[in-house]
Amino acid sequence: MVSQDRWSEPDRLVVSYVARCGPNEDPGSVAQGIASEQTVELPLEAVPEHLRSLVVGRVETASRVAGDLCSLRISYSADLLAGDLTQALNLLFGNISMQSDIRVESVGWPAALLDGLPGPGFGPAGLRSLCGAPDDRPLSCAALKPVGSTATELAHKAGCFARGGVDIVKDDHSLADQATAPFRERVDRCLQAVAGRAAYFPNVTAPAGVLEERVALARSAGCAGVLVSPMVVGLDTVRRLTVETGVAILGHPALAGGFLGARHGIAHEVLLGELFRMAGCDGVIFPNVGGRFRFTGEECDAIREALGSPLGRLGPSIPVPAGGLDLASIPDWVHRFGPDTMFLVGGSLYAHDDLEAAARSFAEALAPATAE
Amino acid sequence: MVSQDRWSEPDRLVVSYVARCGPNEDPGSVAQGIASEQTVELPLEAVPEHLRSLVVGRVETASRVAGDLCSLRISYSADLLAGDLTQALNLLFGNISMQSDIRVESVGWPAALLDGLPGPGFGPAGLRSLCGAPDDRPLSCAALKPVGSTATELAHKAGCFARGGVDIVKDDHSLADQATAPFRERVDRCLQAVAGRAAYFPNVTAPAGVLEERVALARSAGCAGVLVSPMVVGLDTVRRLTVETGVAILGHPALAGGFLGARHGIAHEVLLGELFRMAGCDGVIFPNVGGRFRFTGEECDAIREALGSPLGRLGPSIPVPAGGLDLASIPDWVHRFGPDTMFLVGGSLYAHDDLEAAARSFAEALAPATAE
Numbered sequence: 001m002v003s004q005d006r007w008s009e010p011d012r013l014v015v016s017y018v019a020r021c022g023p024n025e026d027p028g029s030v031a032q033g034i035a036s037e038q039t040v041e042l043p044l045e046a047v048p049e050h051l052r053s054l055v056v057g058r059v060e061t062a063s064r065v066a067g068d069l070c071s072l073r074i075s076y077s078a079d080l081l082a083g084d085l086t087q088a089l090n091l092l093f094g095n096i097s098m099q100s101d102i103r104v105e106s107v108g109w110p111a112a113l114l115d116g117l118p119g120p121g122f123g124p125a126g127l128r129s130l131c132g133a134p135d136d137r138p139l140s141c142a143a144l145k146p147v148g149s150t151a152t153e154l155a156h157k158a159g160c161f162a163r164g165g166v167d168i169v170k171d172d173h174s175l176a177d178q179a180t181a182p183f184r185e186r187v188d189r190c191l192q193a194v195a196g197r198a199a200y201f202p203n204v205t206a207p208a209g210v211l212e213e214r215v216a217l218a219r220s221a222g223c224a225g226v227l228v229s230p231m232v233v234g235l236d237t238v239r240r241l242t243v244e245t246g247v248a249i250l251g252h253p254a255l256a257g258g259f260l261g262a263r264h265g266i267a268h269e270v271l272l273g274e275l276f277r278m279a280g281c282d283g284v285i286f287p288n289v290g291g292r293f294r295f296t297g298e299e300c301d302a303i304r305e306a307l308g309s310p311l312g313r314l315g316p317s318i319p320v321p322a323g324g325l326d327l328a329s330i331p332d333w334v335h336r337f338g339p340d341t342m343f344l345v346g347g348s349l350y351a352h353d354d355l356e357a358a359a360r361s362f363a364e365a366l367a368p369a370t371a372e
Numbered sequence: 373m374v375s376q377d378r379w380s381e382p383d384r385l386v387v388s389y390v391a392r393c394g395p396n397e398d399p400g401s402v403a404q405g406i407a408s409e410q411t412v413e414l415p416l417e418a419v420p421e422h423l424r425s426l427v428v429g430r431v432e433t434a435s436r437v438a439g440d441l442c443s444l445r446i447s448y449s450a451d452l453l454a455g456d457l458t459q460a461l462n463l464l465f466g467n468i469s470m471q472s473d474i475r476v477e478s479v480g481w482p483a484a485l486l487d488g489l490p491g492p493g494f495g496p497a498g499l500r501s502l503c504g505a506p507d508d509r510p511l512s513c514a515a516l517k518p519v520g521s522t523a524t525e526l527a528h529k530a531g532c533f534a535r536g537g538v539d540i541v542k543d544d545h546s547l548a549d550q551a552t553a554p555f556r557e558r559v560d561r562c563l564q565a566v567a568g569r570a571a572y573f574p575n576v577t578a579p580a581g582v583l584e585e586r587v588a589l590a591r592s593a594g595c596a597g598v599l600v601s602p603m604v605v606g607l608d609t610v611r612r613l614t615v616e617t618g619v620a621i622l623g624h625p626a627l628a629g630g631f632l633g634a635r636h637g638i639a640h641e642v643l644l645g646e647l648f649r650m651a652g653c654d655g656v657i658f659p660n661v662g663g664r665f666r667f668t669g670e671e672c673d674a675i676r677e678a679l680g681s682p683l684g685r686l687g688p689s690i691p692v693p694a695g696g697l698d699l700a701s702i703p704d705w706v707h708r709f710g711p712d713t714m715f716l717v718g719g720s721l722y723a724h725d726d727l728e729a730a731a732r733s734f735a736e737a738l739a740p741a742t743a744e
Contacts, residue, residue, distance in 0.1 A: 037664070040518035041544060046722040047518055055520030080519060082548040084579050086604050090545065090626050094604070097629025098665045146412035146419055147452060148427030172413060174462065176454040207456050208612035232458050232466070234606025240580035254462050257469030258637060259630040266630075292409070293470045350418040 012075040014060070014108035015092065020101035020263070021070035027062035031072040034102065035059055037095050039080060055080070071105075078110035085236045085279060088113060093259070093266055104266045107274065111312055114278070118239060119314030122225075122248040122282040124340050127318055130224050130248060131167040131199050137366045138334055139342035140165070141250075141320065142349055142359060144190065145172040151181040155189035157355055162198035164359025168342070169194055170227045171203035173252045183214055187221045201225040201250050205232050215245050224248055225282070231255035235279050242280025250320065251281030257293075268299040273306025277317045283342050287323035288333070308340065318342050327358065330365035339368075384447040386432070386480035387464065392440050392473035392635070399434035399442035406474065407431055407446045409467050427452070443477075450482035457608045457651065460485060465631070465638055476638045479646065483684055486650070490611060491686030494597075494620040494654040496712050499690060502596050502620060503539040503571050509738045510706055511714035512537070513622075513692065514721055514731060516562065517544040523553040523561045529727055530572060531565035536731020540714070541566055542599045543575035545624045555586055559593045573597040573622055577604050587617050596620055597654070603627035607651050614652025622692065623653030629665075640671040645678025649689045655714050659695035660705070680712065690714050699730065702737035711740075 021030050032044075035057030040047050047056060060073040081087045096102045122130060133139055142161040144154045158169045169190065177183045183202065190200045204214040204226040211233055218226055225248030230238045232255050242249060253272055259265040266275075268286075276284045284307055287293030289300050304319040322344035325333065330343060345362055352358035393402050404416070407429030412419050419428060432445040453459045468474045494502065505511055514533040516526045530541045541562070549555045555574065562572045576586040576598040583605055590598055597620030602610045604627050614621060625644055631637040640658075648656045656679055659665030661672050676691040694716035697705065702715060717734055724730035 033664075039546060040520070041515075041546070042518055042719050042722055046719060048521070051518060051520045055518060079550055079552075080546065082550045084548055084582075086577055086579055086601075087546075087548045089604050090577070090601065093630065094545065094601070094626035095629075095665075097627050098625060098632070098659055098667070099629070100666045143413075146414055146423060146427060148412070148423045149420070173466065174411060174413070174452065174459075176456055176459045178451055178454045180451075205458055205462070207458055208606065208609045209616075210456075229458075229462065229466070232461050232606070234580065234604070234609055237580045237606055237609070244581075253470060254466035255469050257467075257471070258465065258633075260470070261630075261633060261636070264630075264633070287470055292405075293467075294472045295470070347414050347418060350414055 011078045011110040011112050013078055013081065013091065013110050013113070014073060014075045016105045016107070017072045017074070018065070018069055018103050018105055019072060020068050021064060022068060027064050027070035027072065028059060030070055031059040031062040031074055034072065034096055035074050038091055039076065041095065078112040081110070081113050083113060083116040085117065085239055089235060101263045103261070103264055104270055106267065107270055109274070109312065114312030114314060117278045117314065118242045118280045119277060119311070120280055120282040120317045121242055121246060123315040124318040127248060127282055127342070133167050136339055136368050138337065138339050139167045139318065140363055140366055141168040141170055141342050141344040142166045142362070143170055143172050143344065143346040144175065145346065145350070147172060147174040147178060148180055151186040151189045154181055154186060155193040158190040158200060159193035159195070160355035161349070161359045162194040164356045165363030166198050166359050168199045168201055168225070170201040170250060173203050173205060173227060173229055173254055175203050176206060184217060187218055187223065191222050199224055201227045201248070203227040205229045205252070208233070208237070211237065215241060215247055219245065219247055225250060227252055229254040230276055230279060230281065235275060238279040238281060248282045249280055250283045250285065251276045252285050253287070267302070268295065269302035269306035273303045274311060277307055277311065277314060281317050283318040283320045285320040285322050285344060288321035288325055291323035291325065293323050304337065304341070320344050322346065327361055327365060330362065334366060383450045383482040383484050385450055385453065385463065385482050385485070386445060386447045388477045388479070389444045389446070390437070390441055390475050390477055391444060393436060393442035394440060399436050399444065400431060402442055403431040403434040403444040403446055406444065406468055409471075410463055411448065411452065413467065450484040453482070453485050455485060455488040457489065457611055461607060473635045475633070475636055476642055478639065479642055481646070481684065486684030486686060489650045489686065490614045490652045491649060491683070492652055492654040492689045493614055493618060495687040496690040499620060499654055499714070505539050508711055508740050510709065510711050511539045511690065512735055512738055513540040513542055513714050513716040514538045514734070515542055515544050515716065515718040516547065517718065517722070519544060519546040519550060520552055523558040526553055526558060527561035527565040530562040531567070532727035533721070533731045534566040534570035536728045537735030538570050538731050540571045540573055540597070542573040542622060545575050545577060545599060545601055545626055547575050548578060556589060559590055559595065563594050571596055573599045573620070575599040577601045577624070580605070580609070583609065587613060587619055591617065591619055597622060599624055601626040602648055602651060602653065607647060610651040610653060620654045621652055622655045622657065623648045624657050625659070639674070640667065641674035641678035645675045646683060649679055649683065649686060653689050655690040655692045657692040657694050657716055660693035660697055663695035663697065665695050676709065692716050694718065699733055699737060702734065706738060
């Protein structure tokens, strides 16, 4: 029989929540409800005495903050995670996702989990060296679109972007293996078109099993990196790619918005900052404030900060603001975000008839002189 | 060059949404925004003429329903999906997840997608025959908990449930490979304890790569089925398990709640009903109304209905209401839900000192006579 003292004490997972707390509810009870729900899924009375303090989440603080909201901090034994990112997701938000008005605001991650995760294999410096870009300016990224175009049409655009001086050309995340631009043909043609002037990252988001084949195909064709949507294929699938293939990974936030509710969900910087980085995304795409999505400036700043802040021994990821960035506004954003950023411009480039000239304006807007 | 006429016309994906529509907004424009966002991610002007009608979602209907809400129907070419469940998730809610107040209410799935998916390999009849249960009563399921218990302790409980007459004993979804009850030891001991009287479904939700090892281990030890959380490991990972391993799959809704917002997300019956079933879940666990979760009776009914309604050539899944079901209420639920249901009772069994007797009461409550 395994001794219960294997449940370690010092290195705990600490989660801060904001949750609804009705006028007649006690914040401590709300916290205790979460602490049990996410661990033993039993009323405390039904939990064997010797397991209560070891396994049930421990309420560290619980207080009413304003109106019907309370602020809670609960710590959990790191042993619950078994060193595993899927269990981390589950412990963080698994069952409580089906309750309401509970938001994970911040997380203190135990070393026992972080030490077993790869983190970004490239990160800002690695991506920079992969593109041959200097380190005194942000990186540039352009997207191939629209879906429905042929591989030849997409490759033509990739060539324009590359000649214009864009660092990374990536697929739109809707490009899969449609008959109009099959994956293999698209990869071959786009690589040929960028001709080493830019890196080309194809979208490998695909069915389980096929994803791995596409990464292998992209690698053997000569792609140094790929685009993937972690929430579509499963966050831990990205970790496996990082560990097993050594490919650079640009993470796309598709589906992630389901978890980013203002009152129910996971804070932007925890999901798109910490979790995407822990899984090994070298760059994380997120919709910049002011575009057609609902992210605020504060949320974007928090994501950017989380991608670069100390996180165990994990290296940083590069933030990739995107979505409705127009060329005219780039210098302002460069000034605000500094060089350790990759700007992804999509539609704005397509508003120009001459894609190559538009790409050149984009690249020039990132040159150090314009950032002053 | 591939001819654009490969984009098929008759077999479209049809999605109905309810979305916010401000007093000065036009429902048609809201619909057009979604139709572009989920496909070309470009303003229509920037989409080549010949692709507009083929690739951009087509607004079928758009009207204001009440206050600031509109009801929209948009159809999409099935060719966008490339027959792939990951693209289906992406097209359904990928980018719009990061907008606000858009809810997918119902979906008409194209045969081109459904025909390539496995659906449940067992379903209600297969699970019944796997357990040796007659077809005139609901199935019973009990959960092993709490995490932190040793494999021996969990096996003891499994034995009690099996002797009491429960059909399926499953792991709590928080049981992974913790040192207190390592996966392999747990599977061996629990299988031995149920001794063929009940089926034992271990939780195989685990890191990518390890998941497959655990399924293989469970299969070779003698488990006919497993528990998995599709939203944690990636929905398409479940499809792959279904196709490649032939194991029976009980789907757990952990994390799914992120998508089940009242105004933003995906309707319960689309996600837990259709999508879980399309991926191959033979049974789908959902929190029954009246428990400690926020699902309403209508939402539960809609999930149950979606699991059994015609869906291409896919077989049905069995609904598994759970979460706060107490033994006393079982006969009412049996009466209401009928025999094609699997009742999952968790905590209520643990409230009794004599687990075997509690399990026996549970099993007896499902016998046909008591349903009258």
